[in-house]
Amino acid sequence: MQAKQEKYTIFQNINWYLKKTSKKFPKLKYGLLVQGITSLSILVATSGVPTLIIWGLQRSFNFSRLSVMILSVCIGLGCLLWGQSVYKTWLQWENANFRLQLTVDDGMGFLISPFEESIDTEIQKIRVTSSKHGYEDDDSGVDVLWPSFVSLGATLVSVLVIAVATVVIEWWSPVVILMFSLISARFLIKFNDSQRLLKASVDGTNFYQKYLYQEAFKLESGKDIRMYSLRNQYQEKIEAAFRQMTETQRKINLQKIKSIGLICLLDTIQLFFMYVPLIIRVSEHSMSLPVFTFFLTLLGTLSTLVRRGATEFSKLIMANEDVTIGREYLDYVDKLQKKEKVHAGAERINHVNEIEFRNVSYHYPNDEKDIIRDISFTIKKDASVALVGLNGAGKTTLISLMMGLLKPTAGEILINGISSKNINMHEYSRLFSPIFQSGATFADTIEKNITFHNKSKFSTTDVLNVSGLASDVMHLKNGENTALTQYIDDKGISLSGGQSQKLMMARALYKDGQVLILDEPTSALDPLAESNLYRQYHELSRNKISIFISHRLASTQFADVVFFIKNGRLVDSGTHAALLKSNEEYANLYHVQSKYYVEGDELGNGE
Numbered sequence: 001m002q003a004k005q006e007k008y009t010i011f012q013n014i015n016w017y018l019k020k021t022s023k024k025f026p027k028l029k030y031g032l033l034v035q036g037i038t039s040l041s042i043l044v045a046t047s048g049v050p051t052l053i054i055w056g057l058q059r060s061f062n063f064s065r066l067s068v069m070i071l072s073v074c075i076g077l078g079c080l081l082w083g084q085s086v087y088k089t090w091l092q093w094e095n096a097n098f099r100l101q102l103t104v105d106d107g108m109g110f111l112i113s114p115f116e117e118s119i120d121t122e123i124q125k126i127r128v129t130s131s132k133h134g135y136e137d138d139d140s141g142v143d144v145l146w147p148s149f150v151s152l153g154a155t156l157v158s159v160l161v162i163a164v165a166t167v168v169i170e171w172w173s174p175v176v177i178l179m180f181s182l183i184s185a186r187f188l189i190k191f192n193d194s195q196r197l198l199k200a201s202v203d204g205t206n207f208y209q210k211y212l213y214q215e216a217f218k219l220e221s222g223k224d225i226r227m228y229s230l231r232n233q234y235q236e237k238i239e240a241a242f243r244q245m246t247e248t249q250r251k252i253n254l255q256k257i258k259s260i261g262l263i264c265l266l267d268t269i270q271l272f273f274m275y276v277p278l279i280i281r282v283s284e285h286s287m288s289l290p291v292f293t294f295f296l297t298l299l300g301t302l303s304t305l306v307r308r309g310a311t312e313f314s315k316l317i318m319a320n321e322d323v324t325i326g327r328e329y330l331d332y333v334d335k336l337q338k339k340e341k342v343h344a345g346a347e348r349i350n351h352v353n354e355i356e357f358r359n360v361s362y363h364y365p366n367d368e369k370d371i372i373r374d375i376s377f378t379i380k381k382d383a384s385v386a387l388v389g390l391n392g393a394g395k396t397t398l399i400s401l402m403m404g405l406l407k408p409t410a411g412e413i414l415i416n417g418i419s420s421k422n423i424n425m426h427e428y429s430r431l432f433s434p435i436f437q438s439g440a441t442f443a444d445t446i447e448k449n450i451t452f453h454n455k456s457k458f459s460t461t462d463v464l465n466v467s468g469l470a471s472d473v474m475h476l477k478n479g480e481n482t483a484l485t486q487y488i489d490d491k492g493i494s495l496s497g498g499q500s501q502k503l504m505m506a507r508a509l510y511k512d513g514q515v516l517i518l519d520e521p522t523s524a525l526d527p528l529a530e531s532n533l534y535r536q537y538h539e540l541s542r543n544k545i546s547i548f549i550s551h552r553l554a555s556t557q558f559a560d561v562v563f564f565i566k567n568g569r570l571v572d573s574g575t576h577a578a579l580l581k582s583n584e585e586y587a588n589l590y591h592v593q594s595k596y597y598v599e600g601d602e603l604g605n606g607e
């Protein structure tokens with residue numbers, strides 16, 4: 001992702017907006033034209049009516065004819081105003097739909113971005129900040145950009161027309177209005193800058209607040225929060241964030257009040273300088289009453305329009321800043337989508353004959369320390385590998401690299417001799433059937449949690465049988481169609497830890513990937529289920545490469561080869577029996593663990 005945020009001009013952002021809306025919301029582009037025409041028509045009608053009345057009265061016009069004329073103009077004006085309001089409402093509605101579309105794109109960005117980015121806090125912060133400024137709220141960013149551009153454009157056209165018309169009659173007053181408006185606009189821009197800084201100062205708090213609500217309040221955290229008395233701490237954190245937000249809002253409001261006061265003062269001075277010369281001219285009879293009325297109406301309108309223009313301009317500048325921040329993540333999503341299309345044509349692999357790690361190193365984003373260090377190995381077809389090492393040695397990281405969830409920061413991973421960089425990522429992930437340490441259950445039926453609507457050579461009954469979940473599912477009233485979790489379906493069920501692990505296994509078996517990856521698959525299984533898994537292991541991994549992580553070293557005897565990982569390095573490899581003989585550290589680990597079973601047995605025998 002780009003390190004430094006791009007600065008976009010208003011026209012660049014408007015261009016981006018029109019391009020983005022051109023497919024799904026094409027009519028939005030007519031906004032400027034429609035509003036320009038209606039504003040001008042309304043302007044002509046509103047300034048025409050009072051003049052028409054004075055003019056008619058002075059000429060002793062036939063009363064009924066004059067009434068009909070004025071009534072017609074008023075009805076026309078009413079229709080125009082109604083049409084303009086309807087159009088404005090429609091514009092806002094379409095624009096809001098577009099804004100919501102961007103939030104969908106944002107979500108899509110999360111789904112298509114590499115896994116690494118979902119654990120990269122820097123990118124997640126950018127995502128939250130982008131959405132907050134650019135497209136999440138209904139009074140900033142994209143919600144304001146186009147409507148205020150349209151409104152400003154229409155206002156400027158009207159201002160120009162009135163300015164020309166009034167300057168012809170008398171130059172002083174319109175020049176006074178324009179001059180004061182420029183001062184107001186300059187002031188508003190400065191005010192916007194400080195508002196923007198104030199808003200940006202709570203970006204970090206906003207991110208933290210999001211974390212508190214989304215992550216810390218997950219169902220899984222509920223038990224710890226209660227059992228470890230975290231309530232007060234959380235309450236303090238939430239209140240501190242809330243205090244900072246309200247304090248900033250207070251400062252923003254205070255600034256607004258001050259700025260409104262200053263603008264009112266400028267308006268008062270402007271009115272004085274604008275009207276006094278006119279009144280003097282009328283009293284000296286150098287200006288006729290209809291011209292005075294016409295001129296006064298126009299000046300009033302000009303003053304209102306210029307003030308509106310200045311407000312729209314300041315809104316536009318703010319919206320432009322916000323959209324620029326919003327685009328930081330949205331542009332990135334666009335790049336991801338383009339990359340996906342390009343990658344669709346990359347190399348495809350149907351059978352995995354060999355997986356090679358060539359001098360692979362890896363460090364996590366935002367952490368320079370290498371977790372995997374210069375690892376090289378080759379795994380051939382049908383091989384079964386056990387990964388062994390202490391907590392934090394790097395086993396899960398290693399298999400995440402193998403599955404393409406993480407990308408090596410140095411070195412290369414090759415499948416059948418082809419660099420993983422050149423393989424279509426979608427196809428690549430189809431090669432692997434992982435059973436994660438804590439896999440996700442989705443709010444859907446048991447069947448969908450296994451199949452995900454995909455086809456397989458196995459049936460769900462097959463895989464439920466092999467994974468050992470079949471008898472539990474059989475006892476449910478709706479069997480495989482029972483919903484998991486109560487998020488969506490009140491009648492949904494929750495699985496125990498071991499049942500979840502069996503479900504993950506059923507899911508992996510159904511997918512029938514070429515490489516079976518088991519990350520501590522027996523940690524939550526009861527002894528019977530664990531023994532069942534070991535019994536079936538050869539059957540499960542037949543014709544596949546299988547990688548097995550387990551802290552129960554006795555299980556490594558099922559593997560053709562054991563990789564012993566220490567501090568991110570592959571320090572030794574061989575069969576379980578060979579390592580027991582040749583590697584003292586490995587042998588120690590095995591004996592420390594097996595000792596308890598032996599001692600326990602002896603204790604049991606002695607009793």
Ligand SMILES: Nc1ncnc2c1ncn2[C@@H]1O[C@H](COP(=O)(O)OP(=O)(O)OP(=O)(O)O)[C@@H](O)[C@H]1O
Pocket residue numbers: 119364365367371389390391392393394395396397398
């Ligand atoms: N998202 C992350 N960001 C930064 N560091 C991480 C991240 N995930 C893991 N690590 C670090 O990487 C190291 C290796 O973690 P990994 O999960 O690969 O170890 P492991 O061998 O599977 O451990 P265990 O046996 O406990 O499951 C740990 O020191 C951990 O702190």
